[in-house]
Amino acid sequence: MSIVTVQLGQCGNQVGHELFDLLCSDAQQGQRKLYSTASCERFFHQTAHGELVARAVLVDMEPKVINQSISRAVKGGRWRYGESSHFSQKQGSGNNWANGYCVHGPRHRDVVEELVRREVERCDRLAGLMAMMSVAGGTGSGVGTYVTQCLRDIYPKSFILNHLTWPYGTGEVIVQNYNSVLTLAHLYQLSDAILVHENDTVHRICSQLLNIKHISFSDVNRVIAHQLGSIMQPALTADSHGVYSRNPLGELVSALTCHPEYKLLSVCTIPQMSSSSIAYSAFSWPGLLKHLRQMLISNTKMEEGIDWQVRPPAGSERTRSLTGPSFNTSLANLLILRGKDVYSAETGGFEDPALYTSWLPSEEAFNLWKSPVPFNKYEKSATLVSNSQALLRPLDNMVGKAWNMFASRAYIHQYIKFGISEEDFLDSFTSLEQVISSYSQLC
Amino acid sequence: MTQSVVVQVGQCGNQVGCRFWDLALREHAHVNKKGLYDEALSSFFRNVDSRKSDGGACGIGGRIQHLKARAVLVDMEEGVVNEILQGPLREVFDSTQLLTDVSGSGNNWAVGHMTYGSAYREQIVDKLRKAVEHCDCLQCFFLIHSMGGGTGSGLGTRVLSLLEEEFPEVCRIVTSIYPSAEDDVITSPYNSVLAMRELTEHADCVLPIENQSLVDIVDKIKRMSHSGKPGLVIKRDSTIISGQGGLSGAEKPFDAMNNIVANLLLNITSSARFEGSLNMDLNEIAMNLVPFPRLHYLVPSLTPLYTLADVSVPTRRLDQMFSDAFSKDHQLIRADPKHSLYLACALMVRGNAQVSDLRRNIERLKPSLPFVSWNQEGWKTGLCSVPPVGHSHSLLALANNTCVKPTFMELRDRFTKLYRKKAHLHHYLQVEGMEQSFFSEATNSLSSLIEEYHHLDATKGRLMPDAPRLSIAR
Numbered sequence: 001m002s003i004v005t006v007q008l009g010q011c012g013n014q015v016g017h018e019l020f021d022l023l024c025s026d027a028q029q030g031q032r033k034l035y036s037t038a039s040c041e042r043f044f045h046q047t048a049h050g051e052l053v054a055r056a057v058l059v060d061m062e063p064k065v066i067n068q069s070i071s072r073a074v075k076g077g078r079w080r081y082g083e084s085s086h087f088s089q090k091q092g093s094g095n096n097w098a099n100g101y102c103v104h105g106p107r108h109r110d111v112v113e114e115l116v117r118r119e120v121e122r123c124d125r126l127a128g129l130m131a132m133m134s135v136a137g138g139t140g141s142g143v144g145t146y147v148t149q150c151l152r153d154i155y156p157k158s159f160i161l162n163h164l165t166w167p168y169g170t171g172e173v174i175v176q177n178y179n180s181v182l183t184l185a186h187l188y189q190l191s192d193a194i195l196v197h198e199n200d201t202v203h204r205i206c207s208q209l210l211n212i213k214h215i216s217f218s219d220v221n222r223v224i225a226h227q228l229g230s231i232m233q234p235a236l237t238a239d240s241h242g243v244y245s246r247n248p249l250g251e252l253v254s255a256l257t258c259h260p261e262y263k264l265l266s267v268c269t270i271p272q273m274s275s276s277s278i279a280y281s282a283f284s285w286p287g288l289l290k291h292l293r294q295m296l297i298s299n300t301k302m303e304e305g306i307d308w309q310v311r312p313p314a315g316s317e318r319t320r321s322l323t324g325p326s327f328n329t330s331l332a333n334l335l336i337l338r339g340k341d342v343y344s345a346e347t348g349g350f351e352d353p354a355l356y357t358s359w360l361p362s363e364e365a366f367n368l369w370k371s372p373v374p375f376n377k378y379e380k381s382a383t384l385v386s387n388s389q390a391l392l393r394p395l396d397n398m399v400g401k402a403w404n405m406f407a408s409r410a411y412i413h414q415y416i417k418f419g420i421s422e423e424d425f426l427d428s429f430t431s432l433e434q435v436i437s438s439y440s441q442l443c
Numbered sequence: 444m445t446q447s448v449v450v451q452v453g454q455c456g457n458q459v460g461c462r463f464w465d466l467a468l469r470e471h472a473h474v475n476k477k478g479l480y481d482e483a484l485s486s487f488f489r490n491v492d493s494r495k496s497d498g499g500a501c502g503i504g505g506r507i508q509h510l511k512a513r514a515v516l517v518d519m520e521e522g523v524v525n526e527i528l529q530g531p532l533r534e535v536f537d538s539t540q541l542l543t544d545v546s547g548s549g550n551n552w553a554v555g556h557m558t559y560g561s562a563y564r565e566q567i568v569d570k571l572r573k574a575v576e577h578c579d580c581l582q583c584f585f586l587i588h589s590m591g592g593g594t595g596s597g598l599g600t601r602v603l604s605l606l607e608e609e610f611p612e613v614c615r616i617v618t619s620i621y622p623s624a625e626d627d628v629i630t631s632p633y634n635s636v637l638a639m640r641e642l643t644e645h646a647d648c649v650l651p652i653e654n655q656s657l658v659d660i661v662d663k664i665k666r667m668s669h670s671g672k673p674g675l676v677i678k679r680d681s682t683i684i685s686g687q688g689g690l691s692g693a694e695k696p697f698d699a700m701n702n703i704v705a706n707l708l709l710n711i712t713s714s715a716r717f718e719g720s721l722n723m724d725l726n727e728i729a730m731n732l733v734p735f736p737r738l739h740y741l742v743p744s745l746t747p748l749y750t751l752a753d754v755s756v757p758t759r760r761l762d763q764m765f766s767d768a769f770s771k772d773h774q775l776i777r778a779d780p781k782h783s784l785y786l787a788c789a790l791m792v793r794g795n796a797q798v799s800d801l802r803r804n805i806e807r808l809k810p811s812l813p814f815v816s817w818n819q820e821g822w823k824t825g826l827c828s829v830p831p832v833g834h835s836h837s838l839l840a841l842a843n844n845t846c847v848k849p850t851f852m853e854l855r856d857r858f859t860k861l862y863r864k865k866a867h868l869h870h871y872l873q874v875e876g877m878e879q880s881f882f883s884e885a886t887n888s889l890s891s892l893i894e895e896y897h898h899l900d901a902t903k904g905r906l907m908p909d910a911p912r913l914s915i916a917r
Contacts, residue, residue, distance in 0.1 A: 010721075010722060062444075062445075062722070062724065063444065063482075064444075064718055064722060065722070068718065090444060090445055090579070090580035091445050091580050091582055091724070091726070092722070092724045092726065092727070094724060094726030094727050094729075094730045095727045095730045095731055095823075096726075096730050138727075138730075168802065169820060170802075170805055170806075170809070170820040170822055172721070172822075172823070172824060173727075173731060173823060174731040174732070174787050174818065174820075174821050174822065174823050175730060175731060203799075203802070207799070213799075214797045214799055214800070215797060215798060215799040216720060216797045216798060216799075217720045217721065217798055218720075220798070399912075400909065400912065401819075401820070403909075403910055403912055403913075404816070404817045404909055404910050405817045405818065406910075407817065407910035408817050410734035410735065410817055410818065411730075411733075411734050413735070413736050414729075414730055414733075426913075429913055430913055430915075433912065433913045433914075433915050434915050436915075437915040
């Protein structure tokens, strides 16, 4: 089964390019025919000349980034984007969600839908759609939301996963919190699952784990691609009976988002280190999983500065608040292990009922995928996709800042100009406060 | 790729514009090595084949035939425009882009705005429309004018409202040169205040520039370059006031000052013209920096002002450039943004810099910069990979900051001094269409603008409680 990816806006198109590059190079390493075939079927189709073409549609309201991504893929020589599977305009959305959602989106609806339809028809079987975008700007967030809505209309039964890049806390786009609130509130109604990467977290991974001195956006995007790739590449699931699972999106959604109030997924991967250190490091599954488990329960998004004091609560103290001890309650977790001796890995620590809510048994809440194929140069690699309180605090911050700005009605005139009213803002705030409230009561 | 049209009005506007076109050509010649007409060039220039009878335009990707500026030049006297037409830049303009008269506006806003505004209305709109028709995606008008005289301030602001009427969708960014306190035009306070109202009502963004600041910066650079200390030799053509490598040979008196403004316009548009890892389009400027429609005065500062020739001397590093952008003597108006309140701030970096450089410097500078309570993280950033000619990197900061208030208040005081005595008023009132109410409305508009800044200033330093959040019924 295949996944059709829609890359939207500057960020979506940059991250998307890194993802396909990684998927392709990972699949082509070494001699693992089954793995490689399964991966390629998911993300690429092959031309008569044997070229790999990404199952992707590129959408942006300005041409520069798309042209860059396309030509970089051609230069790389291993894969390319489809000749006519991209759409760009001349003038961007100007960081304005309303401009993207109310103007650009509707104006170009037909063209974008047609591009997606063509990609979908190329698939023997469609596993689902993945829309990649940032929430801060105007095109990714605004047009991205609109396009997701159109996809939901056309493919009501398909799985739709949104991959979102959350902006740095400071200094990308001033109205980023408004744009994020509007995007998230709308996507929550449309998407099956919302997978989130925070730029701040990824930036820290680049500087502290990968030791990169001058961090560029491509460094950040490569880390995101690595984590995403480790989720998306073929793996064996509990009931796939020794063959690679067929529907990665469907299985992801059914493993993690069992309740419409809870759709926010966070990711962490270990180990992550500079390529020069990989050769000198050895890892054991118990060590990796012990770290990963503590990262989960203490809500640390990278393998450094883990708080080892945090423990799951005993049965009696199951009442916590936002400000309480920093134990991170999960609704559901998906653990993906790749590499050597993967079948010997002991994952019991993740099945502890104390990690989860009281209303979902841990055997439902925990899922495990495995693959004996080492992933992207790492001999062993573990990725945890978690539907937990991990994103509660950044979400609460985002909504809080936007609400403060909204209280003085700053910048609202820019949105009204394109047809988004104060009531629309209020609706979005209300639905996100509901999400915040649901996640904070998770226990 | 989008295009922009430059509209230069009056003596000052045309002199600045002239420097802009010269430096723009220099910049593109520096970047564009193949001599092909590319997307970047197309944003400010058309490529026409003059051999074809219709002066046919050539598409992107072909050889450069004959570049024509996307500009409309308006002046009510002939001097400056004629000079341009006799100079080396004559090739980039043709007669259809020019509009001149012979008698000038006599330093009278009303003559420029009313008399000439009405007489030339059709012609101006016609020329604008022609320029617009040559664009396939027009994003922005850049209006360049001065506030003190008659044509720039009067007719310039009339052109501004025509732009709004005819092309409401297109962003209007105005570069306004404010007169020094010791201006030789006696009526300049009248002209400036009357023009201010038009700017407040009809512009999307105004970049205020004070004449005196330009003088100060030029003096400072000249002092530095003549100090002759060993190792402190400033690289030729690296100073922001230099026109080295441009078409014009000998420098004219105001060229150094006008080059600063020209560089401002080049930097503000760099990210829209060239590639970068974090694009900043022109329509993002107003979106991010203008929280309330009338408060759209953005204080520019440019760094570095020069680079040193001797590479063995520890040159001004990247971080120094960021610090300088917030210091008093790099602002293009005489103001101190650090000790006033920021509503929002944009950092547009060109050249060899990464997102980590931006982040590090924002973190470093943030504690010393007061931001309004609801916009504590009011930073907008852009990274353009092509540096300006003669530099490895540069930074343009645009601050929406209450530090513009003193400049406006000083202007109002000078206005009031004249107006109380009704001095020179009759020159204005005898112009057809001009009424005394224009004066009172203009001061009222300015006063309420000052008041709005004042209200925001009053929140500075006070701990503002967060707005109570919506509560969800459980």
